[in-house]
Amino acid sequence: MKRYLSILKDGLIRQNPVFVLLLGMCPTMATSTSLSNAIGMGFAATLVLICSNLFISLLRKIIPDKIRIASYVIVIAGFVTLVEMLVTAYFPDIAESLGVFLPLIVVNCIILARAEAFASKNTPMAALADGLSMGLGFTLALCVMSFIRELLGSGALLGNTVLPEGFPRTLILTSPPGGFLTLGCVIALMQFILRKQKGKGAAS
């Protein structure tokens, strides 16, 4: 149990795929313009990540070493197709606004990286937990980004206006440069906090 908690903490914070490992940049910036997009993208990627991690871990003794990357890509692509169909059928609005980034989950480096670095070396249960925690970490990062961008950029959350009319909107945040800017500032903030903690640790 302790091991699974540690895996969960790794994915959410210590090894956060976006803010710490710097993986999956394209969907992070493209789909974090609104909170609903971010949640849709986050859950779609989490579902793919859990399934692909589980399957690759189950197949880890069967897949030959030389063609492992190609095999992983096929497994991942299969699940992405599945998720793509599900989202298009049940959440057509989200499928519409995610657009090309829904099939592009295939080339999200987080998924291939976890398959190679974790699922191929661990038991199915651990791989499942890792997929869940990395997926939630990705979702969390997307939510943080989109919370900032949607709130300050269009004064709304999940499409509902929350900031008063007179409050100035920082329109640049919802446009493409805002994605780079927000991510840069969030990572800088994390480095700032980590540095302070380290400084404290050294002093005591």
Next chain:
Amino acid sequence: MTFQSLLTLSLGAILVENFVLVRFLGICPFLGVSKKMNTALGMGMAVIFVMTLSSAATWAVEHALLQPLKLDYMRTVVFILVIAAFVQVVEMALKRFVPALYSALGIYLPLITTNCAVLGVAVINSDNATGFLESVLFSFFAAVGFTVAIALFASVRERLEHSDIPAPFEGFPIALVTAALISMAFMGFSGLQVF
């Protein structure tokens, strides 16, 4: 295809809807291999090469195999397989026939399989149902747009190495802020019309 529509297509793909800075495709190599001008240009050339040819391959596969057999739902799986196989073939062919080019592009080729711009352009072409020539030209210009963006970014990053940056912004964050500024400059192209 007239000269005018060619110009519109090229300006659209390179400046107005730049793949990296406006559409957010291919960010990983854009941030990953842009520390030096040489490597950035090498990556750019490799992307132009692979993206143009692989879009021709995916177009052919879609129209010759997927559509007649009504296997449209297999698109994502088939496209990524075609691209991965294609990159392997290109790598082997270059190694065998053009060793000079291989030694220049070699290390970037495997990275391209997971470059989302390559799969992205194939999916965009397929969604827009464009003709063969238009698809290939659009992919070529989109890749040129990628190269322009990564070359601009690399030239700024080379200078950043020697500048004084606030401690928390060192490394990755300052690169992202720089990218934001370049992206802002590219927004100035929106609304650009040729005629």
